[in-house]
Amino acid sequence: MVMATAEQIKMLIQSHFDKDDDRFKTVVLQLAAYESKKGHTSLAREIRSIIDKSKSSGKVIHLNKDFGDMIASSISENRLSELVVEDDIKARVERILKEFRQQDKLKKHGMNNRRKILLAGPPGTGKTMTASILAGELHLPLCTIMVDKLVTKFMGETSAKLRQIFETIAETQAVYLFDEFDAIGSERSMDSDVGEMRRVLNSFLQFIEQDQSLSLIVAATNNLRLIDQALFRRFDDVLHYRLPKESEIEKLIKNRLSGFIDSKLELKEVVKKCIFLSHAEIARACDDAIKEAILNDKETVDKKLLYLMIAERNSVYQRGE
Ligand SMILES: Nc1ncnc2c1ncn2[C@@H]1O[C@H](COP(=O)(O)OP(=O)(O)OP(=O)(O)O)[C@@H](O)[C@H]1O
Ligand SMILES: [Mg+2]
Numbered sequence: 001m002v003m004a005t006a007e008q009i010k011m012l013i014q015s016h017f018d019k020d021d022d023r024f025k026t027v028v029l030q031l032a033a034y035e036s037k038k039g040h041t042s043l044a045r046e047i048r049s050i051i052d053k054s055k056s057s058g059k060v061i062h063l064n065k066d067f068g069d070m071i072a073s074s075i076s077e078n079r080l081s082e083l084v085v086e087d088d089i090k091a092r093v094e095r096i097l098k099e100f101r102q103q104d105k106l107k108k109h110g111m112n113n114r115r116k117i118l119l120a121g122p123p124g125t126g127k128t129m130t131a132s133i134l135a136g137e138l139h140l141p142l143c144t145i146m147v148d149k150l151v152t153k154f155m156g157e158t159s160a161k162l163r164q165i166f167e168t169i170a171e172t173q174a175v176y177l178f179d180e181f182d183a184i185g186s187e188r189s190m191d192s193d194v195g196e197m198r199r200v201l202n203s204f205l206q207f208i209e210q211d212q213s214l215s216l217i218v219a220a221t222n223n224l225r226l227i228d229q230a231l232f233r234r235f236d237d238v239l240h241y242r243l244p245k246e247s248e249i250e251k252l253i254k255n256r257l258s259g260f261i262d263s264k265l266e267l268k269e270v271v272k273k274c275i276f277l278s279h280a281e282i283a284r285a286c287d288d289a290i291k292e293a294i295l296n297d298k299e300t301v302d303k304k305l306l307y308l309m310i311a312e313r314n315s316v317y318q319r320g321e
Contacts, residue, residue, distance in 0.1 A: 005034065025051055067161075070149045073174075076136035083126055083133055084244065084252045084279060092239050093130060097137055100216065114236035116208060116217045118181075120224040121241025124280025127220040130239075131177040134216055141174040148183035155196060159203040166207040175216045182223035201231075208234045249274045249282060253306075256286035260293060262300040270303065273310045276317065285309040 008027050015024040028051055036044035080093065099106065099113035106113055119127040128144075135142035145165060154161045169176050178184075184197075184204055208217065219235070232238060244252060249271045254261060274282050288309040289301040 005031070008034070067150075070146045070153065071143060071165075072146075073141055073143045076132040076142045078129060078132040078136040080133050080137055082255070083129065084248050084255065085126060086242065086245065086248065089239055089241065092237060093133070096134065096216070096237065100138055115215070116211070116234065116236045117219070118232070118235040118238045119218060119220045119241060120238065121222060122243060122278060123222050124278030125241035125243060126279055127222070127241055128177065128179060131175055131179075131218045131220065134218065135175040138175070138216070140216070141172075142177065143168075143174050144177045144179055146180060147178050148180040151183045151197075151200065158196070158200045162200070162203055162207055166211060169211060169215045169217065170213040173214045175218060178217070178219040180221070181219040182221040205230060205234055243276070244274075244279055244282065246271050246275075248279075249277075252279055252282050253286055256283050257290065257301055260290045260299075260301045262302060265301075265303055265306075270306055270310065273307065273314070277310070277313055281313045281316075282310075285313045288312070 008031055011027045032044045032047040096114055103113040119130055121127060132142055151158050184200055250267050289305045292305055293301045
């Protein structure tokens with residue numbers, strides 16, 4: 001039986017690289033059966049439930065192999081409750097979900113749900129995470145297109161590749177995230193090859209305008225100033241992400257430390273130390289503090305430890321000052 005699992009692991013790896021999902025699932029189910037025979041019933045149940053969930057999340061997206069690591073398709077488990085943002089942004093995300101869920105109602109009156117969304121803001125403020133939450137909440141697959149890689153790899157034929165992507169968008173309903181989107185929209189990147197970037201931008205504008213699919217199209221950028229103005233009106237909504245305010249910092253720390261938070265921990269001063277940090281950096285400082293606590297056999301994170309990890313994050317920005 002031990003050999004059987006070694007074989008199964010090899011088969012899992014092989015089927016992953018062959019992109020053979022059916023075979024992959026068969027092996028996973030065999031593994032579940034094997035674990036359940038060994039008496040590991042809850043593990044077996046968990047494994048089966050992962051498979052069931054991925055089934056209900058719809059189809060896996062098949063894209064041309066040329067795209068390699070420029071496009072990744074995944075299933076998201078992210079939920080809106082994880083997102084810590086200002087109320088106005090949260091309300092906008094909720095509205096996208098609500099309109100999507102009730103699109104039939106809107107269509108009866110000749111209206112469409114908002115489905116072309118631009119997310120802009122500094123690094124680490126939750127743009128990529130939001131795309132993943134939209135997919136998770138709507139039980140749609142998430143397909144991420146790394147625009148910067150696409151543009152560099154396919155110089156000269158980017159427009160043709162974009163066309164292929166928009167064909168897939170029309171065929172397979174999913175959340176499509178155009179990440180690092182400024183690689184297309186920026187005026188700066190046009191210095192390199194003005195003609196080519198102009199063409200790519202124009203074809204993107206045309207494709208996004210023509211798109212009438214059932215998919216959600218999300219573009220994310222942290223370089224809004226560089227985005228061509230003509231782009232804005234092609235989107236149904238533009239969400240501006242910001243660095244967290246004090247109340248959000250506090251919420252983020254509480255969420256992130258969850259079980260490791262010391263009830264006596266006074267967060268007011270800690271929060272002040274995070275004022276220039278992004279959500280991602282604060283989350284990382286919390287995770288680092290948790291790890292340190294675990295390694296030192298402590299049950300909670302104390303103030304000193306948290307300060308230390310935050311100072312470490314802050315130090316990244318103090319170079320040359
Ligand atoms: N608003 C937020 N609420 C809760 N967690 C967040 C938030 N923003 C970021 N995080 C945490 O930081 C991680 C990285 O954030 P994310 O990748 O969404 O940032 P981003 O805005 O896409 O940054 P970039 O512009 O660099 O791509 C997330 O996976 C999450 O753990
Ligand atoms: Mg991102």
